[in-house]
Amino acid sequence: MDGRESLGGHPQEPPMPAVRSALREALTRNQMEGLVRMASLAPSTRNTQPWRFVVDADGVRLYADLTRWQRVADPDRRELYLSLGCALENLVTAAAHEGLVAHVERFPSAGDPLLVARVTFEPSHLPTAVEDDLAEAIALRHTAHEAFDRRPVPPEALAALARCAPPGGPTLVLTTDAAVRDAAERLQLEADAVLFGNPAWRRELAMLVGEGVFGTPWLFAQLGRLAMAYLDLGGVAGKRDAALIHSAPVLGVICTKEATPEAQVRAGELLERVWLRATTLGLALQPVSHAVQVPEIAARLRALLPPDAGIPQQPFRLGYLEAAERESPPRRPLEEIVR
Template identity: 40%
Template sequence: MKKYDPRVTPRQIKEHEFPQDRDPTEKLQFLLRYAILAPSSHNTQPWKFSVGKDEIQVFIDRTRWLKVADPDLREQHISVGCALENLLIAAEHFGYGHQVTYFPKPANEELVATVKLKPQGQPTPFRDPALFEAILNRRTNRKVYDERPIPQGDLQHLQNCCVEGDIWLHMTDDLETKRKADELIIRGDAIQFSDPAFREELGYWIGQGLLSAPWLMSKMAQLTVTYMNLSKGQAKKDSEVLMSAPILAAISSEVNDRESQVKVGQVFERVCLAATIRGIRVHPMSQILEIPELKAEVSKLIPKPDVFPQHTFRLGYIEQEKEHTPRRPLEEVLV
């Protein structure tokens, strides 16, 4: 039997292996191979799925909750939204129509969405079919970006990814806004890295080898992060990468509820994939939303009053990251 390698195996999906002649459940399960390639906070992959004949249920996995960095589960819901979006894009690619019901059983907060799937359905007009190919290539890029600006036409394509009426995508190249965001990032790193509980949690996930380093390096990085306050070095690095980015972006919602957070994830994933097609790199920088007093400051940088900032990231150009981060096997996330 071939050895399972989480770094490569989940990405070895051959489109032509779609089980066309098999039973409906097996076909829907195949779509989930794309869903699990989504980004997630600390690569926690906090999702679970249950597959029926014409329906997939999408769950949040509370056992993978970042209790310190994400106490209100905002990032967890955004991450699940990213996976849901990949699922819908893959469904459309293989000819399915879909209907999503968010939180269909209010008493069950872990059931995030039910997706009804029907063969020979109509694709949605705002999901560019080219996004499908990008699912396999997308990855987070944390490098310093080139100074090169992003052309207006490409920014417009990214803007068009946000079609939900109550969700807002703001992108800016304004230097003053960048400087203010930079100050917040520096404060955020100082607060988080001086908190042993934050360092322990981050160290744990790094130690799982989920952030792309080989096993030994992951374990060494876990020890370093857990036992040393690296806030100064981290702040310097984050400041440099933030200021290098030609564009800073924020996705906000009109209502601060779970459904909106899932939709924010869906928009973010479409932006990531549309950016990937155009060679634009994406890097979420979440610390400024993880600390309540800084989050209030972020709101002031968004040129729309009374919205809740949910996710912040930077965009720009640089060579692609060589490695992909690993994923858990699909079998592990099926219930």
């Protein structure tokens, strides 16, 4: 009798490490790209999708793709790292739906600053109903571009969103204070005037509009590109953006104690976690970033928040829509972002 058979003559179960190793190899062959596909549905600044993934036998590595970096609008890469954090959160959420626990190392290599995260997976559990709902929300999540209706967000929904913020991590501020919202409106108007008054900022945005990254038909994209590049639309855009903020029953801001790449990635993870949870609750969300793109205005936004909130990384508006928007922006093909 060898070690593979029990006293009863039946094969013994292989040791758990062997089971986990075999399942991990099977996952690599059959499911890794599926997880990456779900990760790639994450929101990103201006739909730039600034990520690349490497899949191997050990798991998935997430890299920043600097060819997608918006150097004028995002000189410190804050929004790039937020976007990467959203993709990382999708990856972890999709894995949980498969009964896998994801082990995440952020910025694991000092010699490779573009390597944002290394993720390995381990069979762990049957997915819970909440994990299933969050994974389903990955494909349902969308950005709200219209004004919200007048329905207030109930306290129990706000409490559910507040629980998304982990202890010791980024801070989530949710406010229904009309005075704070009105002040945020004014800051948005000022920020739009500053940004649209910058020809370099307009040209950078115009290039993306012309490439159709927002899903605009070709002709309209080209007309939009020309208008964006040569016209100062700050007054028009500012009034529209301010009206959208005014319609929001809830204003949210994700803050961090530090302005480091890792802190910003974690802020992006929290943003997507809140967004997915909001989607499961029937709520819609839109990031409103211009106020934090202008340092002086970002400082004034911070002054509106609780003293211990930290550095504003991502404001957003939250509420209900009359009819759910379901248009999805174009996505980079998998073969372009995975190797």
